[in-house]
Amino acid sequence: MADTASAPPAAPRRALLEQMELDLRLVGMIAALVLIALGFHLVTDGRFLTPRNVFNLAIQTVSVAIMATGMVFIIVTRNIDLSVGSLLGVCSAVMAMTQTQWLPQMLGLGFGHPLVAPLTILVGLAAGTGIGALHGWLVGYQGIPSFIVTLGGLLVWRNIAWYLTGGQTIGNLDPAILLLGGTNGTLGEGLSWVAGLIAVAAAAWALMAARRSKRAHGFAVKPLWAEGLLIALLAAAILGFVAVLNAYQVPEARLRRTFELRGEIMPEGYTEGFGIPFSVLILIGVAVVMTVIARRTRFGRYIFATGGNPEAAALSGINTRALTVKVFALMGALCAISAVVAQARLTNHTNDLGTLDELRVIAAAVIGGTALAGGVGTIWGAILGALIMQSLQSGMAMVGVDAPFQNIVVGLVLVAAVFIDSVYRRRLGSRP
Amino acid sequence: MTEPLRTGTPLVEMRDIRIAFGGVQAVDGVSIDLWPGEVVGLLGHNGAGKSTLIKILSGAYRADSGEIRINGEPVEIRSPRDARAAGIETIYQTLALADNLDAASNLFLGRELRDRLGFLDDARMEAETRRIMARLNPNFRKFAVPVAALSGGQRQSVAIARAVYFNARILIMDEPTAALGVHETRMVADLIKELKAQGLGIFLISHDTREMMELCDRVSVMKNGRLVGTERVEDVTEDDILSMIILGKNPRREAA
Numbered sequence: 023m024a025d026t027a028s029a030p031p032a033a034p035r036r037a038l039l040e041q042m043e044l045d046l047r048l049v050g051m052i053a054a055l056v057l058i059a060l061g062f063h064l065v066t067d068g069r070f071l072t073p074r075n076v077f078n079l080a081i082q083t084v085s086v087a088i089m090a091t092g093m094v095f096i097i098v099t100r101n102i103d104l105s106v107g108s109l110l111g112v113c114s115a116v117m118a119m120t121q122t123q124w125l126p127q128m129l130g131l132g133f134g135h136p137l138v139a140p141l142t143i144l145v146g147l148a149a150g151t152g153i154g155a156l157h158g159w160l161v162g163y164q165g166i167p168s169f170i171v172t173l174g175g176l177l178v179w180r181n182i183a184w185y186l187t188g189g190q191t192i193g194n195l196d197p198a199i200l201l202l203g204g205t206n207g208t209l210g211e212g213l214s215w216v217a218g219l220i221a222v223a224a225a226a227w228a229l230m231a232a233r234r235s236k237r238a239h240g241f242a243v244k245p246l247w248a249e250g251l252l253i254a255l256l257a258a259a260i261l262g263f264v265a266v267l268n269a270y271q272v273p274e275a276r277l278r279r280t281f282e283l284r285g286e287i288m289p290e291g292y293t294e295g296f297g298i299p300f301s302v303l304i305l306i307g308v309a310v311v312m313t314v315i316a317r318r319t320r321f322g323r324y325i326f327a328t329g330g331n332p333e334a335a336a337l338s339g340i341n342t343r344a345l346t347v348k349v350f351a352l353m354g355a356l357c358a359i360s361a362v363v364a365q366a367r368l369t370n371h372t373n374d375l376g377t378l379d380e381l382r383v384i385a386a387a388v389i390g391g392t393a394l395a396g397g398v399g400t401i402w403g404a405i406l407g408a409l410i411m412q413s414l415q416s417g418m419a420m421v422g423v424d425a426p427f428q429n430i431v432v433g434l435v436l437v438a439a440v441f442i443d444s445v446y447r448r449r450l451g452s453r454p
Numbered sequence: 455m456t457e458p459l460r461t462g463t464p465l466v467e468m469r470d471i472r473i474a475f476g477g478v479q480a481v482d483g484v485s486i487d488l489w490p491g492e493v494v495g496l497l498g499h500n501g502a503g504k505s506t507l508i509k510i511l512s513g514a515y516r517a518d519s520g521e522i523r524i525n526g527e528p529v530e531i532r533s534p535r536d537a538r539a540a541g542i543e544t545i546y547q548t549l550a551l552a553d554n555l556d557a558a559s560n561l562f563l564g565r566e567l568r569d570r571l572g573f574l575d576d577a578r579m580e581a582e583t584r585r586i587m588a589r590l591n592p593n594f595r596k597f598a599v600p601v602a603a604l605s606g607g608q609r610q611s612v613a614i615a616r617a618v619y620f621n622a623r624i625l626i627m628d629e630p631t632a633a634l635g636v637h638e639t640r641m642v643a644d645l646i647k648e649l650k651a652q653g654l655g656i657f658l659i660s661h662d663t664r665e666m667m668e669l670c671d672r673v674s675v676m677k678n679g680r681l682v683g684t685e686r687v688e689d690v691t692e693d694d695i696l697s698m699i700i701l702g703k704n705p706r707r708e709a710a
Contacts, residue, residue: 239581330552338564339535397554
């Protein structure tokens, strides 16, 4: 850049971002999240950014965030899915019945049998994927607007869930399923560090591989120091997150109980941190897979092409109808995964599980920069969107904001986020 | 311009093509052909059926009846994929680009290059795009931005690059210069001549009769879904073509 030397004083910071090739929207969202967290931390006299609260925030975000990644693809293809909350409910109901009634009665698998959890999850995934595919078929092949199909689905699946369980809360879930909810299943301190280091190594490898590939074709790459700084920032974020989760101590009474179960006596002064919850690992896995799908596969490329110009996609030989079925089926599968996490976190299937989640999921995707006009959206944006909403909600609850005001604020934030986003896009000169 | 040799087998023959939408016979028993190294213009009013006819060849529509032969071999074109497999590339009036994707993604849309693991090889696709653009439009620099940010001419060169890159034998251009300025129109005209010299067959749709007289070897005129006639451009005047378009008959032929 020849004009750097004569650039006005405000330029250096922008130049830094440019050299690191960071997405301005990503930086903005992280800044918003940091501001929200610091703000609540001050107002609550230092209770917001504690290991305990960060841990809780993480496990409360997982279920909505997993579904929000799928909602990105739905909205990018110019569709909407209003049924995800009900879909989560019906998948949870099916899985609750599978593990507590059907498997024990039909196959004679008793409580705690090692096959119960995998079979239950398979049944749930099949139900979610099947229902999603049905929605996609109605939208793609029958031409019914997705708004209508999934509005119908919202009523139908919620009440099929009710019918299946007779409206009962179903407890006594399989112990292996319960591990996936949060506090009941974590990696522990040592393995959390290992997982963190693997994540850092993977991120560094991915960045350097992309750099090598660009180099091989003779493209300009960002300076090595910028790449290094980016990796260092990522490493600090990942390891910092692990450190915080490890710092959240397992309550002493609970530790004592586990020792007693093993027939041992807990040594004096013994402590243990929770570490990374399995549910958060599931979210990270989903995020990585969905990002790879979005950016590195034909399926993902076709999703974005179809959203950008459906006619062009069809003329390029893309089967946009089959694509719609696949996108909705994927959404259904993600609802099933969320259902496992949601029922495990509450240790029960309840009749209202997932109610109003469709709105949270859509809001998370939209706050994360997914454009309802189609063609634009990112997986990380949706996850950050979910995290921002959960932070606002739990922060306000800690401060003691009345419930009606909590929802008013979340509603305002949703509209404001889309407003800021549209201003940003107009400045960039691309279409709204 | 060199006269193509119309001997041997034609590159494309469309015989007695018919298609109806609802009660409207959009294309009604039309037969046209195209030889290697030839540019055939399709003329007619809006709604005359020329775009519909051409969309049957490019796989966007399926004819109700009729036969298509490529190099003398009958082919079934059921989808855009089939058309591409037969060496037919189309540049649509609407350009058919996904505005939110960059030039390389658009160029390879539907035919992405992949690495050993089956993932998209974006770096190689961009390198190939740079290579072909260096030939077609050396001033093109905007490889990293969505094509929404490109000018009409730049978008057109992406659309043309897509057709040229995959070594089409048959090119369909639907109003390729409609959205372009003078300079860019010149660029497209030069490119058509170059491709013609390489032996491609080109169907050209345009409303600009003067441009058609300059670029085409023959013109076929359609009206109300029927073929009025096909003439070699040196045998007719611009006025003759206009009367074919407007009146549906060739005054010279009628007089003869």
